[in-house]
Amino acid sequence: MIETRQLTKRYGDFTAVDAISFKVEPGQVLGFLGPNGAGKSTTMKMVAGFLAPTSGSATVAGYDIETQPLEAKRVLGYLPEGAPSYGEMGVREFLDFIASVRGLSGDLRDKRVDDAVGRLHLERVLEQPIDTLSKGFKRRVGLAGAILHDPKVLILDEPTDGLDPNQKQEVRSLINSMARDKTIVISTHLLEEVHAVCTRAIIIAGGRILADATPGELEARSRYHQAVSLTAGNVQQARDALAKVADIASIEVDPQDNRITAFPKPGRQIFVAVSDALKAQDVAVRELALEPGRLDEVFRTITQGATGKEART
């Protein structure tokens, strides 16, 4: 479990993290979303005990990171931003070092290191100096170091940055496979990642929490939520047909691909009505889809609203 209370970090006059409070339970995967400089990494650094908060507190599995740092760090696996590692060391050597510092020794150490190596597919590069590895491998070495003591709490700062799509997919399924009994916090720029791994998302900008909800709930805030989109052979004919549906609030046509999107009035469902209307008017429809809502649009609305507000004050 991770809990922060009014966690704040100030650098002089600049407030990087402004009284952030949240709680993550075991079994949850929390996604930290936000534009660059929003305070995601600073928050994670404070929870991991690398930065001391200006005020407020953070606990990891019940241990206060400032008053019981060793206990907290023992149950925590942390991947810092950029996945730093000692470049001159070999992969195996580096992981052995992390395991030793964490108090693992002998057979147990070998077993844990082998397990982490297997999970992140590092077998091929075990003896290579980390400096000579590609960005993707470096990131996976860092991840292996973070998970090898089987921590109860995991904090991963951009775990999939620099990975190719296949590797991203693998890391995501790794996170999913660990999610059941662990408390996991990841930060990411990628909204599709929130869908793939997170059970909950917090959007922060300007150091403040702007939204805290499940990915589904966030999507429901999108104006595209419950909208119906379609492509028709004859755009004008389709628009005329849609105009007869009472619950449609507005219709938009994408000038590039002529895709038509119909937005419902608040709280109404229009899919069936739209499909009936099109059938009744005999409009040739190539495709018809119910939109779940667009996270990127929600993200933009929320974060730009916040920065706009700040610019004014």
Added chain:
Amino acid sequence: MSGTMTIFKRELRSYFATPVAYVFIVIFLLLSGAFTFYLGGFYERGQADLQPFFNFHPWLYLFLVPAVSMRLWAEERKSGTIELLLTLPVTMWQAVVGKFLAAWAFIAIALALTFPIWLTVNYLGSPDNGVIFASYLGSLLMAGAFLAVGSCLSAATRNQVVAFILTVVICFLLLLAGYPLVLSAISAIAPQGVVDAIAGLSFLTHFESIGKGVIDLRDIIYFVLTILVWLYATAVVIDMKKAA
């Protein structure tokens, strides 16, 4: 304790994984040899002792030790590994001491590799090996003091060049604290008590007194305390950066 040892081993190994170790050792041996024979007049003196050898150690260390210490923390900060290290379950003190001891052990290895000169002097005559042993001890302690100063200044900056220059300057002042260059400047602005206190901080006077073969506990305590104070300062500096 195991945290300190693990960090110590990793650090020491990393010296030898890069050219740093070999360059340092070769230069150290070459320079200490050159100084002893050319500037120190090892043969011309006609005495079976290693004074010409040890006399130059403070000046060799003045430039070579900061070259080792400058990377201690500045490099960790620059490459971001400091974040990794300080979020592992080790205390700040374990990390500071582990890294320091590794650097010290590395210099001890370089110092030990000067043994041929000890063999030479024993072959040529019959020196007082007690004095030589004491001088080696004094040299090692002084190197430790230089390193501890360097460790603190390396923690204060992410720039290794800045760390190097600051360390050289401060070590130079500490070396000469008992000499007119430093003392006359201070006596102009401070009372005699302060001047005496600063004179007592001089690396050189303590090193020379150990080098005479009299291992005075006070000299050893002086170096050990100096090391501990600067290491403590290192931990304080890192803690301050954490809260900054």
